Amino acid sequence: MLPAPEGAANQQQFQQHIKECFDCHQLGGRPTREFAPYVTGANSLEKWDTRTKYGPSGPSMFTFFQRFGDHRKAFADWTDRIAKGEAPTTAPPRPAGVQRNLVISLWDWGSPIDGRADSASADLRNPRLTANGKIFGVSQMNDALMELDPVENKARVIKPPT
Known part of the structure; x- marks a missing residue:
């Protein structure tokens, strides 16, 4: 649209x-x-x-x-x-074939004003090094480090000393 x-x-x-x-x-x-x-x-x-x-x-x-x-x-x-009431004329197609095997897990972590586009979950040179490891993100609005543990399904805010 x-x-x-x-x-x-x-x-x-x-x-x-x-x-x-x-x-x-x-x-x-x-x-x-x-x-x-x-x-x-x-x-x-x-x-x-x-x-x-x-x-x-x-x-x-x-x-x-x-x-x-x-x-x-x-x-x-x-x-x-x-x-004025316009809406899409067709629904998006449902996944087919190998696309049906994709599972996405989402977590809402941090605070409502954080943008975590700079999160890191792996060593880009070898992503197998930290498989299932913690994910970290910086919160510029709160001067904090966000931590997400996907295995334990827990998130926390780490306040670095200033």
């Missing part, structure tokens, strides 16, 4: 930029489909520009969103179409 711009170079750049959004946001979730009452603007494009200024990462989100240039209009158009 959110079209990529025409041309291979534009599509590649658009996809690179939009993947940055996915570190923290699920496009298509209610917060991205609808505008909160405090988001102001004369039209949806202005509201998208305003929306990206909020939150702990507002200034960098706004700057990053501006890199989309005229393609920001696609987000505004997408929001307007959803507000």
Whole structure:
């Protein structure tokens, strides 16, 4: 429902930029489909520009969103179409074949304002070294180190001495 711009170079750049959004946001979730009452603007494009200024990462989100240039209009158009009742015409296909063997385990660890895009779970040179080992992530907002133990299904916050 959110079209990529025409041309291979534009599509590649658009996809690179939009993947940055996915570190923290699920496009298509209610917060991205609808505008909160405090988001102001004369039209949806202005509201998208305003929306990206909020939150702990507002200034960098706004700057990053501006890199989309005229393609920001696609987000505004997408929001307007959803507000008018548009929905996808077909459901995504169910996994088939070997894709059905994939199992994803998700943990919500840290605090509500953390972004853990910088988590580490293995030595990239040899990922077998720490199989089933603990996963660590840095919380810049809390000056803390997050630890997740997938075997024990436990998470904790480690406050380093300052």
